[in-house]
Amino acid sequence: xxxxxxxxxxxxxxxxxxxxxxxxxxxxxxxxxxxxxxxxxxxxxxxxxxxxxxxxxxxxxxxxxxxxxxxxxxxxxxxxxxxxxxxxxxxxxxxxxxxxxxxxxxxxxxxxxxxxxxx
Numbered sequence: 001x002x003x004x005x006x007x008x009x010x011x012x013x014x015x016x017x018x019x020x021x022x023x024x025x026x027x028x029x030x031x032x033x034x035x036x037x038x039x040x041x042x043x044x045x046x047x048x049x050x051x052x053x054x055x056x057x058x059x060x061x062x063x064x065x066x067x068x069x070x071x072x073x074x075x076x077x078x079x080x081x082x083x084x085x086x087x088x089x090x091x092x093x094x095x096x097x098x099x100x101x102x103x104x105x106x107x108x109x110x111x112x113x114x115x116x117x118x119x
Contacts, residue, residue, distance in 0.1 A: 062076070
């Protein structure tokens with residue numbers, strides 16, 4: 001019976017660590033200037049394309065959140081590394097239209113300006 005109790009405690013701790021993303025990288029950058037707000041948040045590691053116009057990869061179960069007064073982009077990676085995007089509170093999807101590609105390219109360039117390099 002004690003073994004079952006220990007097993008349940010271990011499973012609970014693993015679930016807590018995974019659910020809180022403990023042990024992974026978590027970075028938040030917030031800037032407010034002249035009435036313009038910018039928030040960039042990463043969970044895990046994000047890699048951009050060489051031309052700095054898109055996200056090439058996010059570590060499994062990672063997230064990139066980019067918010068300004070005008071744009072809200074959430075990019076999430078599943079356990080296999082597949083990225084889904086959500087723009088301005090819309091539906092999650094994997095294929096971007098031309099307007100979304102332009103918004104993402106501007107966001108990536110902006111993230112690069114505030115210090116995001118290759119990861």
